[in-house]
Amino acid sequence: MLKYIRDKDIISRKETIAVCGRKVRLLILSNRRQKEAAPGMLWIHGGGYITGMKEMAFLGRAVELVRDHGAVVVSPDYALAPFHRYPAALEDCWGALVWMKEHSGELNIRSDQIMCGGESAGGGLCAAVCLYARDHGDVKIAYQMPLYPMIANYDTESSRDNHARIWNTRKNHFGWKMYLGGQWDREVPAYASALRAESFENLPPAYTFVGTAEPFYEETKEFVRRMQEAGNICEMDEYPGMYHAFDMMDPDHDLSRIAVGRFHRHFAFAVNHYFAPQE
Numbered sequence: 713m714l715k716y717i718r719d720k721d722i723i724s725r726k727e728t729i730a731v732c733g734r735k736v737r738l739l740i741l742s743n744r745r746q747k748e749a750a751p752g753m754l755w756i757h758g759g760g761y762i763t764g765m766k767e768m769a770f771l772g773r774a775v776e777l778v779r780d781h782g783a784v785v786v787s788p789d790y791a792l793a794p795f796h797r798y799p800a801a802l803e804d805c806w807g808a809l810v811w812m813k814e815h816s817g818e819l820n821i822r823s824d825q826i827m828c829g830g831e832s833a834g835g836g837l838c839a840a841v842c843l844y845a846r847d848h849g850d851v852k853i854a855y856q857m858p859l860y861p862m863i864a865n866y867d868t869e870s871s872r873d874n875h876a877r878i879w880n881t882r883k884n885h886f887g888w889k890m891y892l893g894g895q896w897d898r899e900v901p902a903y904a905s906a907l908r909a910e911s912f913e914n915l916p917p918a919y920t921f922v923g924t925a926e927p928f929y930e931e932t933k934e935f936v937r938r939m940q941e942a943g944n945i946c947e948m949d950e951y952p953g954m955y956h957a958f959d960m961m962d963p964d965h966d967l968s969r970i971a972v973g974r975f976h977r978h979f980a981f982a983v984n985h986y987f988a989p990q991e
Contacts, residue, residue, distance in 0.1 A: 722775065726739055750821060751781070751826075758833050760887030761793050761801060772963070776972070777979060798891055824854065827857070828855075828856050830859065832862050861906070863905060864905060865892060865900055865908075870929040885897075892904060907938075916986070918944065921950065933950075
């Protein structure tokens with residue numbers, strides 16, 4: 713079952729910013745014990761682009777970064793489909809990232825360690841935000857962690873005829889239809905479906921993990937392959953037989969514990985090795 717992490721050392725507060733005429737609410741998590749400037753992580757919740765909320769940061773990986781590594785996490789309530797189709801969600805996440813950079817001092821964030829991560833659709837938006845940042849240059853991202861990302865608006869070998877737990881072919885098609893409307897399975901911009909990108913060059917180092925039974929298995933592998941072929945550092949762990957979001961849905965499973973442990977080790981390595989000074 714899902715577990716919420718509560719800790720007396722975690723400080724949470726809320727902020728509202730304006731993005732493209734919309735009010736975007738942010739949840740900001742920091743560690744009371746952290747005195748020096750810390751890495752800042754834009755953590756984007758999952759939900760197939762159609763559901764979810766910023767408080768999902770308390771369900772696992774995001775809040776652990778605050779508790780165990782002293783990071784500052786900003787989780788945006790980005791606009792959801794179908795009431796707000798692409799590019800609204802991307803605009804909101806990008807606006808939150810720019811806000812993090814502009815307020816890094818008061819947030820106690822290291823401006824050279826602004827990072828991005830998320831699960832599922834949040835992983836897809838993470839990948840899209842990194843592409844957008846590369847192409848526009850307003851924010852330099854030091855590291856990305858798009859976990860089992862939703863990045864292909866077309867069927868792959870693993871997303872076609874998939875009937876696994878939590879997320880499957882039917883739900884995947886519905887999510888993309890709501891997010892992209894009538895062009896849901898056609899050629900779309902890479903900022904809408906990151907695996908459509910023509911080039912993966914000059915992107916931040918990345919880490920991800922994925923279960924072999926879930927729809928996003930093949931697209932995650934393809935993302936990693938293309939990242940590596942483009943000369944980027946990109947690492948992936950895969951977990952045999954595991955379904956979508958298994959680490960959150962079954963946190964006491966042996967493979968979930970292994971996945972979470974390796975996630976933490978990769979983040980700790982990134983904190984010590986990856987930097988991206990702002991211009």
